[in-house]
Amino acid sequence: MKRILGLCGAMFTILLITGCGTDGQIAPRIVGRAAHTVLQPVPVPSNPGSNQTHAPQPVDKNIPAAWYPPPGREKGWKAIVLHHSATHKGSAEKFDDYHKNGKHWKGVGYDFVIGNGNGSGDGHVEVTFRWREQIAGAHVGGTPGNWANEDAIGICLVGDFTKTSPTSRQMNSLVKLIRFLQRRYRIPVGRIYGHSDTPGYKGRTLCPGKNFPMYRLKRML
Ligand SMILES: [Zn+2]
Numbered sequence: 001m002k003r004i005l006g007l008c009g010a011m012f013t014i015l016l017i018t019g020c021g022t023d024g025q026i027a028p029r030i031v032g033r034a035a036h037t038v039l040q041p042v043p044v045p046s047n048p049g050s051n052q053t054h055a056p057q058p059v060d061k062n063i064p065a066a067w068y069p070p071p072g073r074e075k076g077w078k079a080i081v082l083h084h085s086a087t088h089k090g091s092a093e094k095f096d097d098y099h100k101n102g103k104h105w106k107g108v109g110y111d112f113v114i115g116n117g118n119g120s121g122d123g124h125v126e127v128t129f130r131w132r133e134q135i136a137g138a139h140v141g142g143t144p145g146n147w148a149n150e151d152a153i154g155i156c157l158v159g160d161f162t163k164t165s166p167t168s169r170q171m172n173s174l175v176k177l178i179r180f181l182q183r184r185y186r187i188p189v190g191r192i193y194g195h196s197d198t199p200g201y202k203g204r205t206l207c208p209g210k211n212f213p214m215y216r217l218k219r220m221l
Pocket of ligand 1: 139208
């Protein structure tokens with residue numbers, strides 16, 4: 001791995017090791033383990049109600065307006081994939097810069113980023129252009145034919161959960177966000193995956209880290 005990645009080299013290296021996704025046709029340009037483009041076709045899991053764009057529900061005043069997709073272009077999301085940033089600090093803006101200039105993607109690969117107080121607010125949920133525009137993500141490796149990038153909502157928590165754990169505010173925000181998304185798209189708990197447990201991509205990454213409390217999260221939902 002070259003050491004000419006600039007001031008953020010350490011972060012780049014970690015992210016390349018953990019490997020979170022690719023974005024479109026330029027994926028082969030990516031170096032390191034993230035370069036794998038050999039894909040197994042993964043059928044999209046059946047999901048009762050998935051043909052509906054969303055369940056009709058009134059606007060909830062407790063939900064930030066930015067979490068609601070723009071009218072008229074909402075996708076029928078089928079799953080949720082959870083990530084860590086594998087960095088001590090960060091924000092949607094930082095990851096956008098890295099994914100654009102470091103990986104040559106359209107921009108940040110996730111739909112949502114939840115800060116940890118280092119680089120963005122602790123528990124603060126940032127909404128990215130992928131969600132605002134309702135376009136495929138770049139958070140699970142391999143395109144095209146990547147069902148998870150196409151049909152799963154990507155949420156990244158800032159932190160390296162191979163070493164630390166999410167903050168309580170991050171967890172509370174994550175629960176609130178997932179509940180909202182579950183209700184809107186009728187996504188069952190069984191369709192919420194850690195990156196490393198995503199069907200078709202198991203064991204290809206350490207993300208979201210061994211300390212990510214998936215069991216506790218699912219009990220909180
Ligand atoms: Zn990931």
